[in-house]
Amino acid sequence: MTQLGTEGHPLRVAIIGSGPSAFYAADHLLKQAALVVEVDMFDRLPTPFGLVRGGVAPDHQKIKTVTKVFNQIASNPRFRFFGYVEYGTDITHAELAEHYHQVLYATGAQTDRTMNIPGENLIGSHPATEFVAWYNGHPDFRDAKFDLSQERIAVVGVGNVAIDVARILSLSHEELAKTDMADYAIEALSQSKIKEVYLLGRRGAAQAAFTTPEVKELDEMEESDVIVDPVEAALDPLSAAELERSQDKAAKKKVEILQGYAQREPAGKGKRLYIRFLVSPVEIVGDQQGRVSKLRMVKNELYATDTGSIAARATDQFEELDVGLVFRSVGYRGVPLPDVPFHERWGVILNQKGRVLNPDTNQPLTGEYTAGWIKRGPSGVIGTNKPDAVETVNCMIEDVAAGKTWQPSQPGRDSVEALVRERKPNYVSFADWQKLDAIEQERGAAEGRPRVKFTSIADALAALGRAETVS
Amino acid sequence: MKIRTVLATKGMNMISISPEQTLKEAIGVLAQHNIGALLVLDADKSMVGILSERDIIRHIARDEQALGQPIASIMTSNVITGRPQDDVQSVMATMTERRFRHLPIMDGDALIGIISIGDVVKAQMDDFQGKIDTLQTQIIEGEATE
Numbered sequence: 110m111t112q113l114g115t116e117g118h119p120l121r122v123a124i125i126g127s128g129p130s131a132f133y134a135a136d137h138l139l140k141q142a143a144l145v146v147e148v149d150m151f152d153r154l155p156t157p158f159g160l161v162r163g164g165v166a167p168d169h170q171k172i173k174t175v176t177k178v179f180n181q182i183a184s185n186p187r188f189r190f191f192g193y194v195e196y197g198t199d200i201t202h203a204e205l206a207e208h209y210h211q212v213l214y215a216t217g218a219q220t221d222r223t224m225n226i227p228g229e230n231l232i233g234s235h236p237a238t239e240f241v242a243w244y245n246g247h248p249d250f251r252d253a254k255f256d257l258s259q260e261r262i263a264v265v266g267v268g269n270v271a272i273d274v275a276r277i278l279s280l281s282h283e284e285l286a287k288t289d290m291a292d293y294a295i296e297a298l299s300q301s302k303i304k305e306v307y308l309l310g311r312r313g314a315a316q317a318a319f320t321t322p323e324v325k326e327l328d329e330m331e332e333s334d335v336i337v338d339p340v341e342a343a344l345d346p347l348s349a350a351e352l353e354r355s356q357d358k359a360a361k362k363k364v365e366i367l368q369g370y371a372q373r374e375p376a377g378k379g380k381r382l383y384i385r386f387l388v389s390p391v392e393i394v395g396d397q398q399g400r401v402s403k404l405r406m407v408k409n410e411l412y413a414t415d416t417g418s419i420a421a422r423a424t425d426q427f428e429e430l431d432v433g434l435v436f437r438s439v440g441y442r443g444v445p446l447p448d449v450p451f452h453e454r455w456g457v458i459l460n461q462k463g464r465v466l467n468p469d470t471n472q473p474l475t476g477e478y479t480a481g482w483i484k485r486g487p488s489g490v491i492g493t494n495k496p497d498a499v500e501t502v503n504c505m506i507e508d509v510a511a512g513k514t515w516q517p518s519q520p521g522r523d524s525v526e527a528l529v530r531e532r533k534p535n536y537v538s539f540a541d542w543q544k545l546d547a548i549e550q551e552r553g554a555a556e557g558r559p560r561v562k563f564t565s566i567a568d569a570l571a572a573l574g575r576a577e578t579v580s
Numbered sequence: 581m582k583i584r585t586v587l588a589t590k591g592m593n594m595i596s597i598s599p600e601q602t603l604k605e606a607i608g609v610l611a612q613h614n615i616g617a618l619l620v621l622d623a624d625k626s627m628v629g630i631l632s633e634r635d636i637i638r639h640i641a642r643d644e645q646a647l648g649q650p651i652a653s654i655m656t657s658n659v660i661t662g663r664p665q666d667d668v669q670s671v672m673a674t675m676t677e678r679r680f681r682h683l684p685i686m687d688g689d690a691l692i693g694i695i696s697i698g699d700v701v702k703a704q705m706d707d708f709q710g711k712i713d714t715l716q717t718q719i720i721e722g723e724a725t726e
Contacts (some may be wrong), residue, residue: 174721355669417674418666461591471593485588488581492717493710
């Protein structure tokens with residue numbers, strides 16, 4: 110038997126997921142000069158790229174240009190994509206162990222973190238993650254319903270997802286029509302009766318997690334004024350001191366922009382986007398029909414913890430906001446995978462530098478690895494997944510050298526392809542995806558848009574001359 | 581970035597010692613695991629102190645015979661702890677200002693981990709690297725489109 114990682118005996122790695130962390134991991138594996146690696150990437154959707162396709166806002170095309178990097182990685186002859194093939198359903202853990210030396214889970218964070226307040230399940234209370242998936246044409250969410258006839262909408266949270274949602278709700282039809290937003294969402298939003306959107310932040314202006322460019326671009330909205338209360342935007346002594354000490358220019362600029370909005374008179378644009386600080390929802394109040402009618406909030410004050418972190422604590426002052434729709438945007442959360450240990454409280458796969466750990470012994474499970482949001486939690490930007498993936502891959506390489514891998518009985522690349530063809534004959538290869546990509550862009554060009562997305566799996570497969578698998 | 585992100589990839593191994601064990605034993609554990617501090621846990625697994633390399637050096641400098649002494653008399657008992665939701669930037673600044681290098685992390689009353697200044701520095705580097713890479717990609721790939 111020749112050594113593992115050579116031309117005669119390549120290292121075979123299965124990657125579950127096809128977002129940034131999956132691609133950065135594939136890249137680092139394929140770039141190893143001393144190791145011959147073959148990578149098979151699986152995604153349950155026919156289309157790759159994870160949240161880059163399904164999460165980044167439709168009017169943020171620049172951020173999506175990272176897919177060019179992914180396309181480049183995918184062009185390596187030792188890379189294969191198996192789209193529309195679901196780990197657990199179409200290929201099991203045991204089967205992966207028969208065909209691969211190592212598996213890397215890079216499935217991201219597909220669900221939302223809850224606020225854990227009463228009324229969270231009332232009609233009209235939704236996770237922002239679902240709204241985002243819906244307007245981005247994620248096939249699992251095209252049938253989601255949001256009552257956009259409501260005039261007042263609350264978005265809980267002040268991160269980039271929250272500000273995206275608030276902005277998307279506030280854009281004009283013309284502004285939306287030139288994006289790659291799903292057609293049905295553009296239609297629904299153009300019929301909406303939205304007048305006021307509230308972004309609700311728990312801490313102060315200096316702690317808001319949305320980035321400076323995001324808050325700056327709110328100024329460009331055609332139909333909506335940004336309203337900030339000067340009292341809420343004013344920095345308390347603790348925050349001011351911390352800002353000074355940290356010399357964080359971006360944070361200072363962010364505060365400046367927010368305080369700038371606070372100084373201005375609204376231009377009378379028709380809609381209003383209120384950015385509120387130092388408030389936490391404590392209850393969603395419903396009407397007789399079980400629909401959201403009010404959001405009860407407590408006002409917060411800031412204090413410094415032992416480690417110098419600025420935290421919020423509730424005061425005894427409350428406020429009620431009349432709203433008809435609430436989007437919670439307090440974080441994404443990972444979903445457990447079949448046969449993979451999951452840390453329920455943190456919503457991640459328990460790991461050490463990317464080596465999956467047996468939760469009973471805290472020792473690494475041979476052959477199993479993780480990268481991206483399912484490894485470290487939902488934090489950072491797209492590029493943050495690169496050092497994360499590199500860390501994991503470096504552990505994978507160490508383990509190959511130490512002989513700690515699975516011993517697959519059928520490591521040849523043809524045998525797994527035969528298995529996939531048997532289970533999912535309508536699977537989508539990368540070349541297939543490139544056809545779909547070209548069609549989407551062509552359709553978009555005809556309308557002056559970046560692309561017009563396939564929003565149902567049936568439609569995407571039909572374009573390839575195949576049918577959907579209906580279970 | 582929050583402390584919980586740094587903690588997520590550390591595994592759950594928390595190396596600890598009990599207050600009655602001796603300094604000699606503690607030094608053995610530190611050497612064996614190649615770490616700089618030990619959590620001191622009592623019989624109920626509650627944290628009663630932390631023992632760092634600096635505590636040990638300070639003590640031996642005063643009393644060469646310290647090796648036989650119990651940890652309880654050498655450890656720091658007023659332990660500064662962090663929470664998963666603390667900002668890494670602030671934690672780094674505090675570790676620097678107050679000159680400690682290890683921070684046990686509490687989630688409510690539960691001790692869930694310990695992070696070192698090394699962990700924090702690495703997390704910061706990765707965070708900056710990630711941001712730079714994101715921006716560079718947008719600039720390069722964005723230009724190619726125009």
